[in-house]
Amino acid sequence: MKNNVHFIIYFFILMGFSNSVKSQGLLDTLEKEYPDTPQYEIATFKATRISIGHSIENRKKGVLEIKAMNRFWNIPNFEGQRFVADKINARLALEYGISDRLTFGSGVSTLDGIFDGFLKYKLLRQRSDKKGSPISMTLFQNGSYRSRRNRPFTDINRFEDFTDQLAFTSQVLIARKFTPQFSMQLSPTYIHRSSSSFDEDPNNHFAIGIGGRYKLGGHVSIVSEYYYVLNPLKSIDTYDAFALGVNWELSDVMLQFQLTNTRGMVEDNFITQTPNNFNFKDGNFVFGFNATFVLHLNQKRKQK
């Protein structure tokens, strides 16, 4: 008899329990039905440059970026009257997404006539669902050819042979999106120059870059970047590259404005060969402006 009472109580509890399961909202039921597909963090930096250097981002397959990167600065105590700024360096480039992870790009800079080409491969993608990789990692390799002498500055490489004018940059870009607003990147860099005019200069440079992005609103973010060179050139005075900028990402156009001390736009050039420090004096202060137009050549995205 006592046992039976226990049974009845047990059944009532069971009934109550099953009722409570049923009274759960339908949305809670759906919550459990989500398939376990990995969710990746998007738009760690949005643009393929943080400001002056490469970010971990690359465009998706079939996307062509048309880039016009410009740097403007004044010559100290210049007597002439040039329009807007005394000196300008422009890099025109095309960058194409071969696959969702691999990008190839090529460009030409007007100052020193530098031709460059690069490959960029996204190795790791940060997962936003607290599983998998906590960081994103992109491998970057470029090669550049300097076609003109760097007058009136001293040339740091020889100009005797074609291979003398080559330089190569390898970077491992590591970034994490900490919050929806804030991302940071570390960029260990190795630069190899094929020739040196001076024996005292190293041919291989090591540098580390640090960059960050803070999203202010839907389309505007502020960015900053700094590159520290561990073994700089000895024959000429060089300074570390620094940039403070505003990125405006809108529709198919991305605009990046920066206050910087770098005049070059190819990695080996601006990381190791920036001849001036960052301040607002004529000749040192450089205003930069990157305009990127994003063209979707392959509009048929695969249905998942």
Next chain:
Amino acid sequence: MNKVIILIFLLINFADFETKPDQFIARQGQISFFSYTSVENIEAKNNQVLSIIDLSKNEIAISMLMNAFIFKKSLMHEHFNESYIESDLHPKATFEGKIKDFDPLMDGVQTRMIAGELTIHGITKEVEIKATIENTEGKYLFTGDFEVAVKDFDIKIPPILAPNIAKNISITFRFEYQPYEK
């Protein structure tokens, strides 16, 4: 006493059998949205929308991940999630409501109003949606379309892009429900 226990046991079992086929689920529901303006047409599709209906109470719930929308332009997917819908903060859009005057046993097509709460971008609005419901051999197909105003859900559009994005976005949906087994 034993008979009472058996009776209760049977009752519970019957109660369970009664409620189980009441719930129907759609795991690959489709929701598309369109923004037509003279400047630009924007279109996106989500094929992984979850929905469940409870026929005992005529209730319906829909849930989807905003980043599962597929756009023709990959950069648009990034803009949509990062700058407009902010899917980092509000990853899901949901709907919870009641189907008015719905007769689950009626065969063929019936058009019914669904009233409920639509949550997009963290903001909940009361909406009424007209749906066409087709019942074939105990499977239900819900289709229909409705419009939402962008400003109702606090989605900010920069003035320079105002001509590119329609003020009212039209949404179409299609759900095929199967009996839900837990």
